[in-house]
Amino acid sequence: MRRTEYSSLASNQSAPCQSGCRRFVRIVKAGKVGGLGRSLCAAVCVVFLCTPCVGAEKEPPASPDPPSEKQIQFFETKIRPLLADHCYECHGEESQESDLRVDTLLGMLKGGLAGPSVSPGKVDSSLLMTAVRYQDSDLRMPPEEKLSDAQIADLANWIEMGAPHPDSSTTQPVQRGSDVDLEKGRQHWAFQPAVKHAPPQIDPNAPEENPIDAFLLAGLQEQGLQRVPLADKETFIRRATFDLLGLPPTQEEITAFVEDDSPAAVRRLVDRLLASPHYGERWGRHWLDVARYADSNGVDENIAHGNAWRYRDYVIAAFNNDKPYDQFVTEQLAGDLLESGEDTSLRNERLVATGFLVLGPKFLAEQDQTKMAMDIIDEQLDTVGRSLLGLTFGCARCHTHKFDPISHHDYYGLAGIFKSTHTMDSYKTIAKWHENEIPTPAEAEHIEAHQNKVAAQEKKIADRLAEAFAQLPAVTEEKPDAKKKTAAEKEKLLPAEVQSELKTLRDALKVLQDNKPEMPSAMGVTDGTIVDTPVHLRGSHLTLGDVVPRRFPQVLTSVDQPPLPAEKSGRLEFARWLTNGQHPLTARVMVNRIWHGHFGKGLVGTVDNFGLQGDRPSHPELLDWLAIRFVEEGWSLKSMHRLIMTSDAYQASSQFNAENHQKDPGNRYYWRFDLRRLEAEAIRDSLLAVSGKLNRTAGGSMLTVKNREFLFNHTSQDKSTYVTFRRSIYIPVIRNHLYDMFKLFDYSNASILNGNRNVSTIAPQALFMMNSEWMDDVTFSLADRLLAASPDSKQRIEQLYLDAYGRQPSDNETAMALKFVTQMNDNLESQSEEEAERHAWQALCQSVVSANEFVYIR
Structure with a gap:
């Protein structure tokens, strides 16, 4: 397998079929591959390593006309001896490696694990011809000695004349049937339209409940579970502030909320947080994980995405402005195709949005330019599928999807849309991605x-x-x-x-x-040459099958699709189909992402996979109700935040209940709020905030190199820099060379889409908090703030606990802190009194912010 031909498989959650791989390994280990014929078999097996054992869509052979006597003679004198000499030993009556048999017509028409080896009348679509022509470096038959030009020409002539064979009269043509059962596929819960169920009525005499609580309480009652009490106000404001802003609340904000006894206190708090510009920085980062945002290409040529920051700032602004999600999606898929009139600012914003399709890593030095183009399309399809639909389209590049009802033809119907999109200006090494010019009128003048x-x-x-x-x-x-x-x-x-x-x-x-003056530009796309795409057998452009009209996956379309415009790519129509409000997946997937952001887990646990291999929703009726509500309220993310955060489920404490835990150890039914560790960015930003060092400047680029300039290559070159006190979202994301602190605390892998980061607990995390120079710098600043704020040690400790934990210290904590500072002072006699005091308070500050309570929200 070439490094990149099946790169999409590595990034998909569903593992590729391994049966062919295991079969080939057994053959090799058994020593059954040897000699020219056996080498031929080995080459055949290699190409099947990542193809399915079942569910592959077969390439349709044409129905052959009855062969003439002359054609039969040609087969018997030219073709059968050739096959017998080179193929029968491993693909004959006694042995059919990779399930391929070539000693019968039916065996060749049916083919092996990768599909038919011969497509009568279609020379270039026949895998046998790809192999003997040595077109594909992974499939060379025979691998040790290429057939003569005359033999290859004979095979081509035989296939072109319809593959005449003595068995033609008794062998029925193998009919292609999409192995996707559409009706059965549509029975999967995620492919059915959402239904708005009425919230359960728990207690007719109780005050009207948040509908979320009604759905969840019904599940709790069914399971015999009791919800724990609500969190205290100090705990809740810290939770909510970190949740929406990624920063700790200030002492003044805590006091104001605690003293607000009105029923609307929580709603006012949520509204204030949603109005903060830091909201977009926090929730925009969630989307950037999904958009696989990075400031460099990575992979083979790690050059700078010098204008990627414009897309990042677009996302932050979109969240802050509560841009309707349907508009947000449409702009990212087809912003260049939307009519903006004379509004240059709107036009530029929409062009920047299409950077979503360009941000992925690319093999910019790939010598096979056609392959590079298809690899980029595959990466786009994989990203669009998993981010917006929760479907792993990439699995269908080489064959019909193993698990989901997505056919090989569905994939290439979508691929045609993106092949008709201009993503790259040049495929010549080093390849150049496209950038749209976005000058303002003043800049253009x-x-x-x-x-x-x-x-x-x-x-x-x-x-x-x-x-x-x-x-x-x-x-x-x-x-x-x-x-x-x-x-x-x-x-x-x-x-x-x-x-x-x-x-x-x-x-x-x-x-x-x-x-x-530099012309302002942004990574993005435009429409290109409009084409439909042929099926690529085994995912390779070297062996092409039927041309598939540009279209959407059949399992998600209830009627025959009208053809897409002949003069346009179809991206805008695709975006509008996704956001028409009736699509079974778009709203569900985004609502689930919002829920996951608030609770640390989705109603569907596999947030990027709603297919058959994904999790079923824990509360399907609630998920549907939220999805429909999302659309009804104009696709407003902020409205969804308010609804979730004003529920009792979100306001519940994280208090442990042994009886509940025994019945529901995973808290699937939300009887309490789960403890959650802060992400890498929130840990860093909160440390800077409490130390007074945080620079809240928004937007712009922090790259120190020009666009497309080499940035990092693992050996002699490293032009990256992470020395800044700005918020973490503005730190450059250098593929293959992430900021060390981010890597320690489970930052997203910028090369692939990831809507659910891992959370690990490893020793280097604690060592960083206790021993790093960066932590020393931060905690000395925090200590200096305490020393300057008050001469009273108890007041300093109170301020430290409020800043770090959002609460007052207990009497015991105060006493222990005073004792610690005193002992530290005594142990630093060699220093001046002033320096000894400063180091003592720094040590206390570092102890407090290194504790679990600082990096967890509850």
């Missing part, structure tokens, strides 16, 4: 003015040269039969003062050219 200055200066030089040449003495002109002088040679004949004048003019031109 400034650039045009500068271009006019350059043109005027060039004209001035040309005019002066023409004038000077016209004044050259006639004696300097060449004789008619002499070689004509070049302009440069003629210029050397000009008087010195004229040459000096020209140099001055050219120096001025160079200054203008060197100070050319």
